[in-house]
Amino acid sequence: MLAAMPPTPPVAGPRPGAPDRDRGDACPGALRLHRADDGALARVRIPGGLLTTAQALALAEAAEQLGDGRLELTSRGNVQLRGLADDAGAGLGARLRAAGLLPSETHERVRNVIASPLSGLDGLGHADVRAWTRELDARLCASAPAAGLAGLFLFVLDDGRGDVAALDADVTLIATPDGGALLRLGRAATARRIAPGQAPAAAVAAAGEFLAAVAAAGVKAWFVREAAGLLDPGAEPLPRRAGGAPEVGPFAGGLVAGTRFGSLGAAQWRALAAASAASAGELRITPWRSVVLPGALPGAAGELAAAGLRLTPGTPWELATACTGAPGCAKSLADVRADAARALDGAGAPGLPVHWSGCERRCGHPGGEWVDVLASGPATYRVTAHRISGKTTTQDLTTEQMAPAAAGARRTK
Known part of the structure; x- marks a missing residue:
């Protein structure tokens, strides 16, 4: 269904400066x-x-x-x-x-499963992944080792259209035309071939492999990308990741x-x-x-x-998100949702995903290419366009200057 994705350099494994997981x-x-x-x-x-x-x-x-x-x-x-x-x-x-x-x-926090939301509804994709979702959830809850996964460890089930496969999960299953799947570990450039009927079981087994590998290596890791090099990613080429949210x-x-x-x-x-x-x-x-x-x-x-x-497509609100911000979060430097709403209700057009954050944690930000609007004070922001070709960051902007800067960064190629 999708063209083969060209190989990319492997992701480096655990190294000095990796996230501190002692806490x-x-x-x-x-x-x-x-x-x-x-x-x-x-x-x-x-x-x-x-x-x-x-x-x-x-x-x-x-x-x-x-x-x-x-x-x-x-x-x-x-x-x-x-x-x-x-x-x-x-x-x-x-x-x-x-x-x-x-x-x-015991397993309620590890049941993080994203599935292609239009699966089985629009005639696209190779499988209706709702059945995979239910089986994976049951297998996770029945697996004693799975209770040790971090609360943000993510499974993704893509029906073959390439929408959620672009989210760079810890374990990604991509349906194939023969009823089987490709299993991708973290951000690996290749995948494992999974036989028909084995996809959910393989996903849980892969999570177990990750837990066993980091324990054996003495590595403190929450995500597969932090343990790259400890697991065999497989040799199957991946389909090109199309990405894309369904239009409202x-x-x-x-x-x-x-x-x-x-x-x-x-x-x-x-x-x-x-x-x-x-x-x-x-x-x-x-x-x-x-x-x-x-x-x-x-x-x-x-x-x-x-x-x-x-319900109206094509507005600046498409792919626009924001953290809770002030006053709900003590760490936030600004009421980012109010400032973002004013920016989005102004002139503009949809483009890259954009996320407003009240502090450096950037809770809830998207992956891939996106525009980062970060509060640097109660009424100032920095706008950064994260792109495959690199990133461009502005200096501190007033709230009024932030709106056109964010809109421009979303459409800049």
Whole structure:
């Protein structure tokens, strides 16, 4: 389906100056909450972004009754609840178990699985990877070693179209025309050939190989890219990575609803659930912080647009993201979402992915080529275009200067 990707130089293995992993993995989960300035935060893993209508409604009720009433979509297709009380973990866990969203307390933070969001809906791809998603999730939860994976370790299931394969996950499966798959480890330039029916099992086995290899080498690593050279990547050529988020709006198999920075009020979330209930009874959260509604009825687009969802393609909001920023995060130097919204509502056009960050951590930023808009003070920003050919960084800009600089960086070739 996709042209062969030319070989690239191998990624260097562990070296001096690699990330310090002695501090432990503090990634939040559904049971282990993270303390923020606006209250505790819970991250609920949604493998493949797949939700039933009932599960979506359970999340809305949890946000309203335990948190601040909002739900956040993450770059791994998961859902975050904010403004929780410090002791809300037990009550949230009970709700999630009842909804089928917490199949394992020991493995809940390692269920990070992204899948091609339009798989099985538009006639593209070589497989409907929803079956892979469910099998991989079950195998992860049943694997004792898998509980030792970091909370950001990522599995990606690409149906062959090349959309999510571009996300540079730790373990990537790419469906092939014969019913099998290619398995890519980290950022390797080649892959392993996987026989039909073996893809999810091979993904879990690869994660186990990674854990065993770093333990044997005495390396402290959370991600496969930090342990390159310790694993055999295979010799199969990779398909060229096309990348690309699905365009918002209706399509032949349903519709895609966009959000503003992945933040949804409970009323908006309920509107999405109602639209799903009237059609296929399913929602799919994408890593681009949008929601796919399979088989959505023709009138759903107007109702969702009236609720504040984005249904018009081709606006500057496409592929635009931002961290929480102030006042929710104490580390943020600015209210980046407010500043970003003003910039995006002005003149401009979509282009490269762009991400606003309130501090050097750059939480939630995209991979690949992207534009980095980093707060350097309460009203100043630096704009950096990260491209394959190199990067170009501006000096400190005022908030007003930042908007045209970011727009220009998105379209600069």
